[in-house]
Amino acid sequence: MLLSLRGNYYYRSGSTKQEIKGNALMEFLLRKSGKTWDDVVEPRATLSDIDGKTVAQYKSDASRDGRLPDDRLGDLPLDEFLDKLHLLENGQLKRAGIVLFGKDQARFYPNQIVKIGRFGLEGDDLKFQEVVEGNLLHLLRKTVAELNRKFFVKPISFEGLQRIEKDEYPLAAVREILLNALVHRDYMSSFIQVRIYDDKFWVWNAGTLPENLSPELLKQSHPSRPHNPLIADVCFKGGYIDSWGRGTLKIINSCLEAGLPEPKITEQFGGIPVEIFKNRYTAENLKKLGLNERQLKAVAYVKENASITNSKNQTICRVSKSTATRDIKELEDKRVLVNQGTKGSSAVYGLA
Numbered sequence: 286m287l288l289s290l291r292g293n294y295y296y297r298s299g300s301t302k303q304e305i306k307g308n309a310l311m312e313f314l315l316r317k318s319g320k321t322w323d324d325v326v327e328p329r330a331t332l333s334d335i336d337g338k339t340v341a342q343y344k345s346d347a348s349r350d351g352r353l354p355d356d357r358l359g360d361l362p363l364d365e366f367l368d369k370l371h372l373l374e375n376g377q378l379k380r381a382g383i384v385l386f387g388k389d390q391a392r393f394y395p396n397q398i399v400k401i402g403r404f405g406l407e408g409d410d411l412k413f414q415e416v417v418e419g420n421l422l423h424l425l426r427k428t429v430a431e432l433n434r435k436f437f438v439k440p441i442s443f444e445g446l447q448r449i450e451k452d453e454y455p456l457a458a459v460r461e462i463l464l465n466a467l468v469h470r471d472y473m474s475s476f477i478q479v480r481i482y483d484d485k486f487w488v489w490n491a492g493t494l495p496e497n498l499s500p501e502l503l504k505q506s507h508p509s510r511p512h513n514p515l516i517a518d519v520c521f522k523g524g525y526i527d528s529w530g531r532g533t534l535k536i537i538n539s540c541l542e543a544g545l546p547e548p549k550i551t552e553q554f555g556g557i558p559v560e561i562f563k564n565r566y567t568a569e570n571l572k573k574l575g576l577n578e579r580q581l582k583a584v585a586y587v588k589e590n591a592s593i594t595n596s597k598n599q600t601i602c603r604v605s606k607s608t609a610t611r612d613i614k615e616l617e618d619k620r621v622l623v624n625q626g627t628k629g630s631s632a633v634y635g636l637a
Contacts, residue, residue, distance in 0.1 A: 322472065323381035323513040327393060330378040332364060336388035339422050340366070343386070343523050350524025370519050381515040384472060387420045394472055397421075399428045399463075401479040403436055408480070421467050421516070425525070428463055428479065436481045454486050454561055455539040458548070462559050465532050466490035468520055469512040474555065484567045489558040500550045503533040536561070546570050566621070566636060574619050579604060580612050584621060584636075592625065592635045 344359040344366075353359070358369050367373050372382035383393050390397040402414040415435065417427045437453045466477050466488050474491035481487075494500070495510040509530035511517035520526045533550060540548050540561050549560040562570060566588055571581055579602040586601055587593045598609040613634060616622040623637040 321512075321514055323379065323384065323515045325380050326374050326377045327380045327383050328377065330383050330387075330393065332367075332378070334378070334383065334388060334393075335363065335367070335386045336420060336423075337363070339386050339388075339420055343422060346525070347523045352522045352524055354522075370522070371515060372519070379515065380472070381513065381519065383420075384513075384516055385421050385519055390419060396474065396476045397424070397472065399424050399477045399479060401428065401431060401436060402481070404480055404482045406483050421520075422523075424467055424477075425460075425463055429460065432459070432479070432481075453563065455543045455545070457539040458536045458543075458561055459486065461532050461535045461539075462486075462488045462561070464520070464526055465536075465559070466557075468517050468526060469557075471512065471556075484564070485560050485562045487558060487560045489554065489556050491556040493555075494552060494557065500552060503550055504537060504547075506530070506534070571621070574621065576616075576619075576621070577612070579608075580616055580621075583612060583616065587622065587634070587636055592633045593622075594633055595630060 340363065347353045348359050355369075358366060361369065364373065364376070367378070367382055367386075372379050372385070380394075383390070384397065387393060397418070397420070399417045400414065401417065403412045404410050405412065413435075415431050417424055417431060419427060439450045439453055463479075467490075469492060470477060470490040471492040477491075478489045479487070480489075492512055494503075495512075498507060498510065507530045509517075509528050517526065517528070521528045526532065536548055536559065540546070544565075546562045546565045546567075548562075549558075551558055566584060568581060568585075571584060576584070582602055583593055583598050586597070593613075595606065595609050595613060598604075598613060599606055602609065602612070604612070613622060617624065617634070620637045622634040625633045625635050627633055
C-alpha cells in the first residue's frame with residue numbers, strides 16, 4: 286500500500302513502512318499500473334532512430350540460436366519486426382527499442398555508456414581510461430573488445446613448442462557480468478563502471494535487487510525477475526541471456542572452474558558491484574584464511590619474486606628462524622605455499 290504523509294511517499298507491507306522517492310517512486314508507480322520503465326513509449330523517437338546494422342546483427346544472432354517464436358520474423362520489415370518483439374505501441378517506439386537498437390543514445394539516455402578504468406591496487410590510482418557509448422548490443426561487443434585490446438593482460442605459457450594464451454579472467458564470467466549490468470541496470474541513473482585493478486575485475490551498475498532476493502541468494506538457484514523485462518526478453522530471444530536466473534551461477538562456476546576464488550556480489554552505492562579476482566592470493570582472500578601480517582608479507586614477496594626461502598623470510602619479516610619456520614609451515618598447511626623440491630635450510634617455497 287502506498288501512503289502519502291506530508292509530501293513524502295511510503296510503502297507499507299504488513300508492519301513495515303519504507304520511504305520511497307526519486308526513481309524508486311517512479312518505478313513503483315509504473316509497476317502498479319502494469320508497466321515497467323522499458324515498456325513505456327519514447328515520444329521523441331521514430332523508426333529513423335533505429336540502427337539498421339544492429340538490427341541485422343541481432344537477426345543473425347537470433348536466427349543462429351533459434352529462439353525467435355517464428356523463423357520468418359527475420360524477413361519482416363523493420364516496423365513489423367519491432368512490433369513482433371513488442372517494442373512498438375500503436376506504431377511508437379518504446380524505451381526498450383532505443384536502448385537495444387538506437388543509433389544516437391546521448392539524445393535520449395545520456396547515461397547509456399560504459400566507463401572503463403585501469404587502476405593499480407587502489408581506487409585512487411587511475412592509470413588510463415576509456416568511454417564506450419551506444420546501444421546495448423554495441424556496448425556489449427565494444428566493451429569486450431576494448432577490454433581485450435587495452436586492459437586485459439593475457440598470461441602466455443608454452444606446451445612443448447605450442448604457444449598457449451590463457452585469459453586473465455574467464456571469458457564466460459566477464460561476458461555474463463557485463464550482460465547482467467546492461468540488461469538489469471537502472472537506465473535513469475548513473476552509467477556502468479568497469480574497473481580493472483592489478484588483482485581484480487570490478488563492475489558496478491545502478492539499481493537494486495528485487496524484493497526478497499539478496500546477494501547471498503544469488504549463489505543458489507533462483508527465479509529470474511528482471512528489472513527490465515522487455516529488454517531481457519529481447520536479449521533472451523537473441524540468444525544473449527537465458528530466462529532461468531542462472532547468470533550469477535555461471536559467473537561463480539566459471540571462476541571456480543578456472544581455479545579462482547568465488548566472486549563477490551554485493552549491494553553498494555545504490556547499485557550492484559560484482560568482483561572477480563585474478564587469483565586467490567589477493568590480500569583480501571588471504572586475510573580470510575587468517576594469515577598474520579608476517580605471512581601476508583611473505584606471500585607478497587613470493588608473488589613479486591616467484592619464491593622464498595626460510596632465511597629470506599627471516600630477513601624481510603625480521604624474525605627468528607623458528608618463527609619463520611612456523612609461519613612457512615602454516616602457509617604450507619593452508620595450501621598457500623608449496624615446497625619446490627629441496628629440503629632443509631636451503632628449501633625453496635613457491636605459490637601452491
